[in-house]
Amino acid sequence: xxxxxxxxxxxxxxxxxxxxxxxxxxxxxxxxxxxxxxxxxxxxxxxxxxxxxxxxxxxxxxxxxxxxxxxxxxxxxxxxxxxxxxxxxxxxxxxxxxxxxxxxxxxxxxxxxxxxxxxxxxxxxxxxxxxxxxxxxxxxxxxxxxxxxxxxxxxxxxxxxxxxxxxxxxxxxxxxxxxxxxxxxxxxxxxxxxxxxxxxxxxxxxxxxxxxxxxxxxxxxxxxxxxxxxxxxxxxxxxxxxxxxxxxxxxxxxxxxxxxxxxxxxxxxxxxxxxxxxxxxxxxxxxxxxxxxxxxxxxxxxxxxxxxxxxxxxxxxxxxxxxxxxxxxxxxxxxxxxxxxxxxxxxxxxxxxxxxxxxxxxxxxxxxxxxxxxxxxxxxxxxxxxxxxxxxxxxxxxxxxxxxxxxxxxxxxxxxxxxxxxxxxxxxxxxxxxxxxxxxxxxxxxxxxxxxxxxxxxxxx
Amino acid sequence: xxxxxxxxxxxxxxxxxxxxxxxxxxxxxxxxxxxxxxxxxxxxxxxxxxxxxxxxxxxxxxxxxxxxxxxxxxxxxxxxxxxxxxxxxxxxxxxxxxxxxxxxxxxxxxxxxxxxxxxxxxxxxxxxxxxxxxxxxxxxxxxxxxxxxxxxxxxxxxxxxxxxxxxxxxxxxxxxxxxxxxxxxxxxxxxxxxxxxxxxxxxxxxxxxxxxxxxxxxxxxxxxxxxxxxxxxxxxxxxxxxxxxxxxxxxxxxxxxxxxxxxxxxxxxxxxxxxxxxxxxxxxxxxxxxxxxxxxxxxxxxxxxxxxxxxxxxxxxxxxxxxxx
Numbered sequence: 001x002x003x004x005x006x007x008x009x010x011x012x013x014x015x016x017x018x019x020x021x022x023x024x025x026x027x028x029x030x031x032x033x034x035x036x037x038x039x040x041x042x043x044x045x046x047x048x049x050x051x052x053x054x055x056x057x058x059x060x061x062x063x064x065x066x067x068x069x070x071x072x073x074x075x076x077x078x079x080x081x082x083x084x085x086x087x088x089x090x091x092x093x094x095x096x097x098x099x100x101x102x103x104x105x106x107x108x109x110x111x112x113x114x115x116x117x118x119x120x121x122x123x124x125x126x127x128x129x130x131x132x133x134x135x136x137x138x139x140x141x142x143x144x145x146x147x148x149x150x151x152x153x154x155x156x157x158x159x160x161x162x163x164x165x166x167x168x169x170x171x172x173x174x175x176x177x178x179x180x181x182x183x184x185x186x187x188x189x190x191x192x193x194x195x196x197x198x199x200x201x202x203x204x205x206x207x208x209x210x211x212x213x214x215x216x217x218x219x220x221x222x223x224x225x226x227x228x229x230x231x232x233x234x235x236x237x238x239x240x241x242x243x244x245x246x247x248x249x250x251x252x253x254x255x256x257x258x259x260x261x262x263x264x265x266x267x268x269x270x271x272x273x274x275x276x277x278x279x280x281x282x283x284x285x286x287x288x289x290x291x292x293x294x295x296x297x298x299x300x301x302x303x304x305x306x307x308x309x310x311x312x313x314x315x316x317x318x319x320x321x322x323x324x325x326x327x328x329x330x331x332x333x334x335x336x337x338x339x340x341x342x343x344x345x346x347x348x349x350x351x352x353x354x355x356x357x358x359x360x361x362x363x364x365x366x367x368x369x370x371x372x373x374x375x376x377x378x379x380x381x382x383x384x385x386x387x388x389x390x391x392x393x394x395x396x397x398x399x400x401x402x403x404x405x406x407x408x409x410x411x412x413x414x415x416x417x418x419x420x421x422x423x424x425x426x427x428x429x430x431x432x433x434x435x436x437x438x439x440x441x442x443x444x445x446x447x448x449x450x451x452x453x454x455x456x457x458x459x460x461x
Numbered sequence: 462x463x464x465x466x467x468x469x470x471x472x473x474x475x476x477x478x479x480x481x482x483x484x485x486x487x488x489x490x491x492x493x494x495x496x497x498x499x500x501x502x503x504x505x506x507x508x509x510x511x512x513x514x515x516x517x518x519x520x521x522x523x524x525x526x527x528x529x530x531x532x533x534x535x536x537x538x539x540x541x542x543x544x545x546x547x548x549x550x551x552x553x554x555x556x557x558x559x560x561x562x563x564x565x566x567x568x569x570x571x572x573x574x575x576x577x578x579x580x581x582x583x584x585x586x587x588x589x590x591x592x593x594x595x596x597x598x599x600x601x602x603x604x605x606x607x608x609x610x611x612x613x614x615x616x617x618x619x620x621x622x623x624x625x626x627x628x629x630x631x632x633x634x635x636x637x638x639x640x641x642x643x644x645x646x647x648x649x650x651x652x653x654x655x656x657x658x659x660x661x662x663x664x665x666x667x668x669x670x671x672x673x674x675x676x677x678x679x680x681x682x683x684x685x686x687x688x689x690x691x692x693x694x695x696x697x698x699x700x701x702x703x704x705x706x707x708x709x710x711x712x713x714x715x716x717x718x719x720x721x722x723x724x725x726x727x728x729x730x731x732x733x734x735x736x737x738x739x740x741x742x743x744x745x746x747x748x749x750x751x752x753x754x755x756x757x758x759x760x761x762x763x764x765x766x767x768x769x770x771x772x773x774x775x776x777x778x779x780x781x782x783x784x785x786x
């Protein structure tokens with residue numbers, strides 16, 4: 001597709017994520033239609049933690065989605081040929097939003113908000129003598145003429161940025177509050193307002209400050225660390241959702257049929273998951289990724305662009321992660337189906353001659369959805385964490401892809417430096433921790449609502 | 462009891478055959494030895510002779526399943542499947558692709574792994590149980606809620622960060638312990654201290670939360686209520702009734718990992734430079750030494766299955782109501 005002077009080039013993972021979002025929307029619509037499910041979900045969002053963590057997850061997903069609209073910029077026509085050429089590297093919509101952080105590379109490391117480089121260089125002063133000094137950064141704080149202004153400038157610019165964002169937000173929230181005040185809403189609006197304001201203020205502050213400084217410093221090759229950490233959100237969110245999506249059909253199909261049909265089906269399914277379970281997970285993943293690497297290396301002609309190659313590896317990794325971790329959910333579903341299929345109403349359905357397929361779809365599946373939901377959200381956070389470990393081992397996502405695992409991996413050597421380069425590991429930590437924490441808290445709430453027996457009765461949260 | 466164990470061991474055979482077939486398919490059918498040779502030799506345009514030589518040296522030149530060049534039993538035994546895959550059942554791991562004796566390596570490297578994993582495991586359980594009991598003591602209070610949120614927060618931190626932070630503060634900033642390395646013998650304790658501490662800390666979040674649930678389940682049972690109604694003090698209820706009975710599900714759930722402790726931890730061992738089986742596996746993965754990875758996959762499965770067996774046996778030992786049949 002060619003629109004104006006860009007060519008839309010969606011990667012396979014882009015297409016998958018949009019299919020995923022579409023199916024999630026279908027799920028939401030089906031929940032809204034069903035009053036019982038609606039009431040239960042409302043309970044999830046009526047709790048403060050549930051509402052706040054959901055908003056954080058939503059924010060991450062939005063960033064991942066804007067980062068999944070890829071296109072190639074058209075290159076300037078040269079004198080020799082009038083052919084249209086496109087840049088080999090991909091740009092995403094998110095890159096347009098983050099433009100202030102792009103193309104402002106320094107030479108090497110620099111600390112957050114620094115105006116001087118991290119490494120000394122030989123600088124020739126006006127009278128010709130060469131001094132070994134920390135050079136000024138090319139972009140970071142280049143508007144500052146006197147060093148004394150530095151701190152005051154940061155404070156003033158931060159306050160202005162926050163102020164200019166806070167005022168419109170407060171107006172919007174006030175209007176919204178005034179608008180809904182007549183309705184009897186049980187949602188925890190103060191928490192929602194606060195989370196919303198916090199997310200918007202922090203992101204707008206970071207974006208505005210990036211025009212003047214490197215908010216989280218720069219990395220070894222002088223790239224903005226905050227930019228890299230934000231780009232890594234797509235990798236993290238995608239690995240979590242895609243891998244979870246792979247586990248779902250396998251676990252549901254095998255788990256429910258094992259519990260429902262019993263007999264030899266049960267034996268076969270149990271055999272499969274015990275066998276898979278008995279192989280140390282990380283070894284199976286590593287072995288499979290090694291095999292994918294061999295495939296890529298022996299078939300280079302299939303991957304013309306570097307990003308296509310990274311994307312193939314990425315999807316393969318998600319697939320492998322999913323294939324090796326469906327056993328837990330499968331076992332839970334088998335046990336629950338065994339229980340549910342003994343209940344009176346299922347027996348009654350059988351007695352009335354309802355077909356097996358209909359019994360599964362109408363009675364068994366709806367009564368196991370809470371298990372599936374809880375496992376899905378927990379799996380999501382487990383996959384996000386696994387990515388960091390796998391990238392460290394060297395079987396994670398392609399090193400050309402921005403990911404938290406790759407950032408941590410690079411940061412290891414930086415921590416041994418003197419003075420310490422701490423900012424990239426902190427950046428990866430904060431962004432990753434927020435996402436995983438939100439997912440974990442959200443799954444807790446879902447579990448409390450859908451499966452009260454599991455949560456321990458002493459809970460009053 | 463003996464008959465039960467024998468039957469369970471027989472049940473393990475098909476699972477191990479499954480693992481064996483799966484690894485065989487992954488390592489030899491999906492990827493032919495030719496492709497392995499190409500990757501190992503590094504060059505995409507490597508000569509056919511070099512590939513052949515590489516395969517002969519490592520015994521990968523034979524047919525996969527059936528050797529038509531031989532008669533009788535040799536037609537089956539002179540194959541990759543028999544020599545490289547079936548031999549694992551006899552715990553004959555053969556030589557690595559780099560020519561080292563895998564069995565000797567394993568024997569030598571399992572001790573450092575054990576030296577890290579065993580204390581981490583034991584201290585970890587003790588600490589988690591202590592914390593969980595403490596939280597259960599204040600159940601349904603603000604402290605309980607706060608502690609649970611803290612646990613979820615601890616669970617949300619990647620293991621890598623625990624290691625990085627621990628090394629940075631304990632070893633680099635405060636100079637309490639060496640950053641990494643290992644010594645054999647008693648001197649090893651200085652190198653083991655930090656990995657064990659970090660292993661314990663990184664497990665606190667998940668462990669405390671799980672054990673709290675198990676203890677709470679016990680705390681809501683009738684006999685506990687009766688004890689309290691009789692006027693037994695809260696502490697006595699906790700330590701005499703809830704703790705021993707809550708230990709049953711805890712112990713039976715951790716037994717399964719005990720044999721796997723031999724395998725060590727990839728992450729901790731490589732970060733701390735401990736020459737155990739975990740870092741051995743990691744080195745093999747990074748050097749793409751498929752022979753070692755294959756052996757470790759098989760060894761891991763054997764240990765896991767032993768763990769399952771131990772779990773079943775432990776059920777009967779701690780809870781006489783469970784009958785082995």
